[in-house]
Amino acid sequence: MIVPALQTEPAEAAAAEPAVNEQIAPAPRVSVQAFCETVETAAAVQAAGEDRRLGKAHLKIQMGGITAAIEAYNGSPTPNVIVIETENRGDEILDGLDSLAEVCDAGTRVIVIGHVNDVLLYRELLRRGVNDYLIAPIGTIDMVRSVCGLFSAPDAKPVGRIIAIIGAKGGVGASSIAHNVGWAVARELRLDTVVADLDLGFGTAGLDYNQDPPQGIADAVFSPDRIDNAFIDRLLSKCTEHLSLLAAPATLDRVYDFGAEAFDTIIDSLRATVPSIVLDVPHLWSGWTKKMLIGADEILIVAGPDLANLRNTKNMIDLLRAARPNDRRPRYCLNQIGMPKRPEIKPGDFAKALEDEATAIIPFEPQIFGTAANNGQMIAELSSSHRVAEIFRQLAQALTGRMETKKARPGLLSPLLGMLKR
Numbered sequence: 217m218i219v220p221a222l223q224t225e226p227a228e229a230a231a232a233e234p235a236v237n238e239q240i241a242p243a244p245r246v247s248v249q250a251f252c253e254t255v256e257t258a259a260a261v262q263a264a265g266e267d268r269r270l271g272k273a274h275l276k277i278q279m280g281g282i283t284a285a286i287e288a289y290n291g292s293p294t295p296n297v298i299v300i301e302t303e304n305r306g307d308e309i310l311d312g313l314d315s316l317a318e319v320c321d322a323g324t325r326v327i328v329i330g331h332v333n334d335v336l337l338y339r340e341l342l343r344r345g346v347n348d349y350l351i352a353p354i355g356t357i358d359m360v361r362s363v364c365g366l367f368s369a370p371d372a373k374p375v376g377r378i379i380a381i382i383g384a385k386g387g388v389g390a391s392s393i394a395h396n397v398g399w400a401v402a403r404e405l406r407l408d409t410v411v412a413d414l415d416l417g418f419g420t421a422g423l424d425y426n427q428d429p430p431q432g433i434a435d436a437v438f439s440p441d442r443i444d445n446a447f448i449d450r451l452l453s454k455c456t457e458h459l460s461l462l463a464a465p466a467t468l469d470r471v472y473d474f475g476a477e478a479f480d481t482i483i484d485s486l487r488a489t490v491p492s493i494v495l496d497v498p499h500l501w502s503g504w505t506k507k508m509l510i511g512a513d514e515i516l517i518v519a520g521p522d523l524a525n526l527r528n529t530k531n532m533i534d535l536l537r538a539a540r541p542n543d544r545r546p547r548y549c550l551n552q553i554g555m556p557k558r559p560e561i562k563p564g565d566f567a568k569a570l571e572d573e574a575t576a577i578i579p580f581e582p583q584i585f586g587t588a589a590n591n592g593q594m595i596a597e598l599s600s601s602h603r604v605a606e607i608f609r610q611l612a613q614a615l616t617g618r619m620e621t622k623k624a625r626p627g628l629l630s631p632l633l634g635m636l637k638r
């Protein structure tokens with residue numbers, strides 16, 4: 217079979233991959249004004265403003281450093297955050313900031329980007345109420361981390377990691393994988409986990425976990441102004457010790473046309489209270505599905521081994537990488553591999569075309585998947601030692617960022633079926 221996408225060169229993509237696997241909670245709707253002195257810093261701040269985590273923030277950048285800032289706020293109100301770059305030495309910085317303090321509203325937070333690496337200066341700045349001190353040259357992610365860090369108390373609640381799972385085509389097994397992976401995160405890693413079924417009309421999470429909750433995600437999405445943590449809590453149905461479900465109604469009396477922001481409040485609320493959130497995203501390309509994917513901490517695209525799946529996976533990865541330049545690239549896994557008599561595109565050809573190995577390759581196992589679906593059970597509940605259960609455990613580790621020290625157990629999986637990327 218000829219795969220057109222294979223003709224692309226195996227790229228330098230892997231090398232250019234930003235090594236970012238940390239959890240940064242998005243900043244709320246705040247105003248940020250930066251006063252830079254060097255074009256390099258201005259460029260980094262500009263790029264940070266385009267990061268998904270600062271998507272709600274309003275960022276304005278100008279040159280002129282601290283002098284320009286003092287002039288700008290002499291008589292006009294200050295924003296939520298001021299970012300000041302200064303090439304000055306210690307004392308001059310402190311004098312400048314004292315003058316700025318006179319025109320700065322209480323409550324405005326200040327980030328200083330300096331060119332001096334000096335612990336004493338750093339301490340003195342913090343003592344005078346500066347919120348953060350970064351040393352130039354700064355990277356885009358340093359700026360993102362600093363601004364977002366101002367609004368998330370480090371000692372407070374856990375910052376939830378959002379794992380979005382979507383199929384490259386309908387029916388490829390994305391929901392089965394989302395539910396089993398969510399279950400494994402809760403069971404194996406003992407992380408409190410919520411699986412949110414975003415397929416409102418047809419979602420199967422309720423069936424798969426053998427739950428029939430009276431309420432679920434529809435109650436939240438149709439009454440956004442009622443959403444707070446207590447409200448979301450009531451909509452969750454508990455499946456196991458660490459796993460809760462935000463179920464889809466799977467009824468058709470309403471239609472489910474949403475605006476791009478429909479799920480934002482729900483996601484924000486979950487992220488503030490639950491360490492691990494698995495989104496079962498239906499195979500749709502709409503404003504809100506795109507937004508859910510772009511905003512996630514990890515993305516897993518589930519693909520079957522045919523040309524349409526390959527094309528769609530490539531298109532999704534390309535678009536998402538461009539929209540998330542400071543994040544790890546979206547992962548993909550191959551599912552239902554080895555179906556008898558079916559011609560399939562080989563995992564190696566997928567890897568070449570996508571310039572990335574699959575994070576997991578899951579065999580076609582109709583017996584165990586069929587039994588699990590009909591019983592409302594997970595694969596690992598039927599057989600914890602089944603090779604597919606092991607793959608779900610490893611996927612859970614990879615998607616929660618716990619793969620670094622643990623490799624796939626050799627010998628347990630055949631090279632093809634167990635191929636898991638670190």
Ligand SMILES: Nc1ncnc2c1ncn2[C@@H]1O[C@H](COP(=O)(O)OP(=O)(O)OP(=O)(O)O)[C@@H](O)[C@H]1O
Pocket residue numbers: 383385386387388389390391392393415420498499551552553578579580581582583585586589
């Ligand atoms: N590896 C597998 N081997 C055999 N059957 C599988 C496998 N993975 C999933 N299935 C089965 O494929 C069917 C479709 O799975 P699932 O509903 O998870 O797909 P989906 O991508 O979420 O579909 P939709 O587009 O409808 O949301 C289910 O019956 C499921 O049990």
Ligand SMILES: [Mg+2]
Pocket residue numbers: 390391392415497498499
């Ligand atoms: Mg589904």
